[in-house]
Amino acid sequence: MEIFDVYPLLDLEPVKAEGSHVFCSNGNKYLDFYGGHAVISIGHCHPHYVNKISKQLNDLGFYSNSVQNPLQQELAAKLGNLSGYDDYQLFLCNSGAEAIENALKMASFHTNKSRVISFNKAFHGRTTSALNITDKDEYTAPINQSSEVTFLEINNLSGLQDELSKGDVCAVVLEPIQGIGGIRVFEDAFLQQVEKLCNEQDVVLICDEIQAGFGRTGKFFAHQHADIQPDIITVAKGMGNGFPVAGTILSPEFEAKHGRLGSTFGGNHLACAAVTAVLEVIEKEHLVRNAANIGTQLINDLASLPQIEEVRGRGLMIGIEFSFPIKQLRHTLIEEEQIITGVASNPNVLRILPPLTITQNEANQFKTAIKNALKQPQPQ
Ligand SMILES: Cc1ncc(COP(=O)(O)O)c(C=O)c1O
Secondary structure, three states: OOOOOOOOOOOOOEEEEEEOEEEEOOOOEEEEOOHHHHOOOOOEOOHHHHHHHHHHHHHOOOOOOOOOOHHHHHHHHHHHHHHOOOOOEEEEEOOHHHHHHHHHHHHHHHHOOOEEEEEOOOOOOOOHHHHHOOOOHHHOOHHHOOOOEEEEOOOOHHHHHHHHOOOOEEEEEEOOEEOOOOOEEOOHHHHHHHHHHHHHHOOEEEEEOOOOOOOOOOOOOHHHHHOOOOOEEEEOHHHOOOOOOEEEEEOOOOOOOOOOOOOOOOOOHHHHHHHHHHHHHHHHOOHHHHHHHHHHHHHHHHHOOOOEEEEEEEOOEEEEEEOOOOHHHHHHHHHHHOEEOEEOOOOOEEEEOOOOOOOHHHHHHHHHHHHHHHOOOOOO
16 A cells, blocks of 8 residues: 655654654755644653653553543643633644634634634645635645635734624634735734624634644733633644644633533543643643743744745744745755754745754854855755
């Protein structure tokens, strides 16, 4: 059997990893400024994480959601405490797209409406409802199509006011910092207006924090930079540091009814051990603060480099836009500087999503590497 060919692959085969580094089968050690696609939050193979999951695996690997599982409660309490959402409720599932599906479903149950407002260049996943609110027609098969979504340009307040005044919207969904869309940051003032309008009109505000959450932007959630409180928050990626786990976090106004949401694997014992370990390390090693400190400095320093059009982002979620496509630059960084970086839907944007544990030395190494790589002629 062949693997169904859906990804363009880098010529790298990681075989081991530690902290901010990945060791590949070619014998080279790479600095991981891509974080395995924003997934590695506390660093690769963190000893506390490895121990906690190993111990859980030895005690009990899995049992279904039909029995008591206090590990879920432990995780939820820790998450509520660290994120500032003690009074919210957590539904555990397995992937980002699933977290989004559940969020949209709960918004629709709650309002008894179905139209959704999303934003240009949004990415929310590849299942049906997630695709409907994703701004990428190529990913959508006829079976996924629904006309009940309206896309607006980010920060378009009058457009949002017009749409909400029609009275048929169940949810506004946004990534406070768009990831795949090219690290495009919603203005704080706009987010505050979205929150106000949604509250006034009984529309559910969903913040997709799947990429930006769990400390990546220098706050536990990216929307906290704007000091707003969405009704629903979706999380995945950095939550499990590589263990497949996701969550839909719901305000107290949402009523739980048996049967509406469910999952065989969601909230399993190993997933709970992984997330609790991640939260413990984030707290103990002050990783949200580290992301803020190192990220802010890095963004400032990168902005002063020649040939860079714009540096966007917050904390360790950074987009560097050039006036040329970055494909060759990214390859130079891998081949000559042994640094892995990410891409975005805009071919001119290099996406930087390192583990939240990176040190100042590693950030400096990246700055020197990009300066060196930029000395080579780039395609125009
Ligand atoms: C903002 C955002 N939402 C949703 C998703 C989908 O997550 P998953 O691939 O786990 O389904 C992603 C994945 O990249 C994402 O970046």
